[in-house]
Amino acid sequence: MSRVTSHISISLDGFVAGPEQSLDNPLGIGGLRLHEWAFATEAWQRRHGTAAGEASVDSDVIAATLRNVGAYVMGRGMFGGGPGPWDDSWRGWWGEDPPYHVPVFVLTHHEREPLQMQGDTTFHFVTGGDEEAERRARDAAGDGDVHVIGGAKAIQQFLAAGLLDELQLHVAPVLLGSGERLLVNCGDPTLEPTDVVASPRVTHITYRVVR
Amino acid sequence: MSRVTSHISISLDGFVAGPEQSLDNPLGIGGLRLHEWAFATEAWQRRHGTAAGEASVDSDVIAATLRNVGAYVMGRGMFGGGPGPWDDSWRGWWGEDPPYHVPVFVLTHHEREPLQMQGDTTFHFVTGGDEEAERRARDAAGDGDVHVIGGAKAIQQFLAAGLLDELQLHVAPVLLGSGERLLVNCGDPTLEPTDVVASPRVTHITYRVVR
Numbered sequence: 001m002s003r004v005t006s007h008i009s010i011s012l013d014g015f016v017a018g019p020e021q022s023l024d025n026p027l028g029i030g031g032l033r034l035h036e037w038a039f040a041t042e043a044w045q046r047r048h049g050t051a052a053g054e055a056s057v058d059s060d061v062i063a064a065t066l067r068n069v070g071a072y073v074m075g076r077g078m079f080g081g082g083p084g085p086w087d088d089s090w091r092g093w094w095g096e097d098p099p100y101h102v103p104v105f106v107l108t109h110h111e112r113e114p115l116q117m118q119g120d121t122t123f124h125f126v127t128g129g130d131e132e133a134e135r136r137a138r139d140a141a142g143d144g145d146v147h148v149i150g151g152a153k154a155i156q157q158f159l160a161a162g163l164l165d166e167l168q169l170h171v172a173p174v175l176l177g178s179g180e181r182l183l184v185n186c187g188d189p190t191l192e193p194t195d196v197v198a199s200p201r202v203t204h205i206t207y208r209v210v211r
Numbered sequence: 212m213s214r215v216t217s218h219i220s221i222s223l224d225g226f227v228a229g230p231e232q233s234l235d236n237p238l239g240i241g242g243l244r245l246h247e248w249a250f251a252t253e254a255w256q257r258r259h260g261t262a263a264g265e266a267s268v269d270s271d272v273i274a275a276t277l278r279n280v281g282a283y284v285m286g287r288g289m290f291g292g293g294p295g296p297w298d299d300s301w302r303g304w305w306g307e308d309p310p311y312h313v314p315v316f317v318l319t320h321h322e323r324e325p326l327q328m329q330g331d332t333t334f335h336f337v338t339g340g341d342e343e344a345e346r347r348a349r350d351a352a353g354d355g356d357v358h359v360i361g362g363a364k365a366i367q368q369f370l371a372a373g374l375l376d377e378l379q380l381h382v383a384p385v386l387l388g389s390g391e392r393l394l395v396n397c398g399d400p401t402l403e404p405t406d407v408v409a410s411p412r413v414t415h416i417t418y419r420v421v422r
Binding site for chain 2: 184202
């Protein structure tokens with residue numbers, strides 16, 4: 001059956017981005033360090049069109065997160081928006097052939113017609129909140145899973161609303177000291193660790209969210 | 212060779228105690244939830260004189276932390292002190308036969324003669340800071356390990372000063388929302404995950420602190 005999942009890299013001290021995030025540096029100071037383990041993998045490099053990267057347990061973890069995805073949900077910031085009013089000519093910062101290839105539901109307060117891109121990615125703009133996004137994404141995903149890919153606020157909303165079935169944290173052995181936290185404003189969900197994969201670079205912990 | 216290690220239960224959102232800690236409730240609201248995995252184990256129950264508890268990977272993890280300990284280091288709060296001035300007649304809150312059975316070095320600003328308890332536990336009061344505590348504990352431990360058992364501030368000091376060889380986190384699948392954080396004021400140590408043990412109750416991650 002279709003599940004609603006989320007997979008995100010997080011520092012050992014709980015941050016998914018460093019301080020001083022900006023349009024030029026959306027991960028904030030030090031935020032790239034959270035993703036170094038991923039950059040080193042074959043699966044990530046292949047996804048981004050290069051042949052570099054290592055086969056590894058970390059690579060297998062990434063490959064698994066890309067399997068059987070029927071739809072994505074993302075926040076407006078991740079679609080790509082500046083601080084100013086939203087311009088309908090803006091096509092996101094993923095380029096004309098975004099790396100999704102399935103429907104993507106963007107949480108926003110701004111109504112807008114769906115935006116069809118190359119490679120089977122269509123952005124749908126959802127103004128009815130997380131529940132509407134979950135319902136429409138599940139419908140679109142069919143037997144596939146729905147991935148809530150971020151940012152932090154979108155994942156928090158889904159956790160707090162009880163809409164997430166599974167949360168996988170890629171815990172990087174890094175202390176950022178400050179920045180954007182993931183696990184705030186999430187309520188008190190019942191979490192059950194169901195799978196752990198370890199490498200020298202990162203620890204992947206999968207939690208089932210008990211509904 | 213003797214190592215300086217620390218082992219501590221932590222919530223998934225980074226707290227080692229809940230909010231509103233007090234002498235009556237040193238773990239704060241919800242703080243007991245961090246330790247439920249431990250209470251369920253045979254090793255913990257045996258250590259505390261009961262025959263209950265399950266044999267499990269969690270129990271093995273606890274048993275390993277109790278093996279080969281030559282000395283402990285603890286903060287003054289963990290020795291047991293009230294908010295008022297310290298009275299030398301006060302013998303800590305561990306009873307006359309504390310569960311340590313080796314020398315224990317207490318970080319404090321208050322000079323005091325060593326306090327010999329039953330069962331080979333002697334409390335030594337160290338006023339020269341973390342480096343003096345580390346040196347004296349290593350000397351006392353011989354070939355054994357030195358455990359920095361807490362509280363959070365003692366572990367932070369040791370991490371920040373580069374005095375810790377290994378940090379094991381028992382990550383409980385619990386969000387406390389607020390309370391006392393562990394991984395603040397620790398500097399930016401280089402951490403390398405060296406061992407991960409998983410159970411349905413908790414995830415044990417051991418980090419080598421690269422010196």
